[in-house]
Amino acid sequence: MTATWKIELIPVPVTDVDRAKAFYQRIGFNADVDSTIRAGLRFVQLTPPGSACSIVIGEGITAKTPGTQEIQVVVPDAHAARKQLVEAGVEASEVDTQPWGDFVHFRDPDGNSWALQAVEARPNG
Incomplete structure (x- = not known):
């Protein structure tokens, strides 16, 4: 068993x-958490x-260069997600329809990029 x-x-x-x-x-x-562990x-x-996975930002967390993370x-619903982003003042791409789903792209203030993909069903649920 795996x-x-x-x-x-x-x-x-x-x-x-x-x-x-x-x-x-x-x-x-x-x-969820904002804690200064030490200097x-x-x-x-x-x-x-709705996610079971989180992101972590902070000081001393990663050696990656800001603006290089892709998630x-x-x-x-890509259209509803885009609307929510735009209403929050975020510059978001138009919905891009591909055979494998609709996509919306945006970046955080440091340039880290996000792709939101709307899919009707996933093979593993």
Whole structure:
């Protein structure tokens, strides 16, 4: 029997933790944790609505360069997701329809890129 694997946390490199936290909260992420562990180590965990996986931003979290992270998530409706982003003041692409789903793209204030993919069904549920 194969053990179940679930992605828990994806580090997202940012230059200004408070600005990034406010951005993600504005688009609907829940701020689960915001803790300064020690000088130079601040851990901010944010979870997208309905997701079992979170992102982490902060100080001392990752050596990645801000603006280099790419994340793709699944949403039920690309048009509704785009509308929510635009209403929150985020510059989002038009919906791009592909044979494998509808996509919306946007970037956070540091340039980290997000792709929202609407799919009707996934092979593994």
